[in-house]
Structures are given as C-alpha cells and as structure tokens.
Amino acid sequence: MQVTNNSKRVEGFHTVTGFRQVKPGETRDLDLSDEAVKLAKRLPYIALGGAKDKAKSETQPNAEGDTPIDDRDELKAQADELGIDYAKNISTDKLREMIDAKLAE
Numbered sequence: 001m002q003v004t005n006n007s008k009r010v011e012g013f014h015t016v017t018g019f020r021q022v023k024p025g026e027t028r029d030l031d032l033s034d035e036a037v038k039l040a041k042r043l044p045y046i047a048l049g050g051a052k053d054k055a056k057s058e059t060q061p062n063a064e065g066d067t068p069i070d071d072r073d074e075l076k077a078q079a080d081e082l083g084i085d086y087a088k089n090i091s092t093d094k095l096r097e098m099i100d101a102k103l104a105e
Contacts, residue, residue: 002050
C-alpha cells in the first residue's frame with residue numbers, strides 16, 4: 001500500500017516485517033499491518049492508496065540509510081544462535097529488541 005506523509009515530521013508505521021519511517025513529503029510502498037491501516041486512516045496528514053510494489057518496498061532503506069533485517073526466519077535463527085528463549089508467537093519487533101539487547105551486553 002502506498003503511504004504518503006503530508007506532515008512536517010517523520011512518521012513511523014508498523015508493517016508486517018517491522019517498523020518503517022516515512023519522511024515528510026515522501027511516498028513509500030509499505031505492507032502495513034491491519035492495525036496500522038486503521039490508525040493511519042484516522043490521521044488527516046497521511047494519504048493511503050495504490051497497490052504495493054513488493055520488490056521496491058523490501059529493498060528500500062530505513063531512515064538511517066541501511067537495509068534492516070526483515071526476514072523473521074533470519075531473526076529467529078540469530079536469536080537461536082545467541083541462546084535467546086522466545087515464544088513462538090513473539091512479534092517481530094519484540095524479537096528484534098531482544099536480539100539488540102543481547103548484542104548490547
């Protein structure tokens with residue numbers, strides 16, 4: 001789904017593969033979670049529409065300019081390598097947080 005940020009600040013969105021930011025005036029193709037779509041529709045400065053171009057969205061960098069790890073299986077493999085115990089239904093964001101915390105130790 002195309003997401004256009006018409007505000008004067010960076011806006012963040014929860015996608016099915018993780019958190020993504022959209023800069024002011026920018027339009028990005030994002031695979032928003034159902035809850036993110038509901039929330040975005042209520043914001044007057046966010047425009048939603050258009051079909052999502054999967055190849056383009058998966059290769060777009062995040063706000064820092066690097067491409068994040070989006071593959072949930074890769075995150076699970078990394079967590080297993082680090083010896084992190086996690087529930088099977090853990091959210092991708094929470095799993096990423098746990099990995100980051102372990103790496104920061």
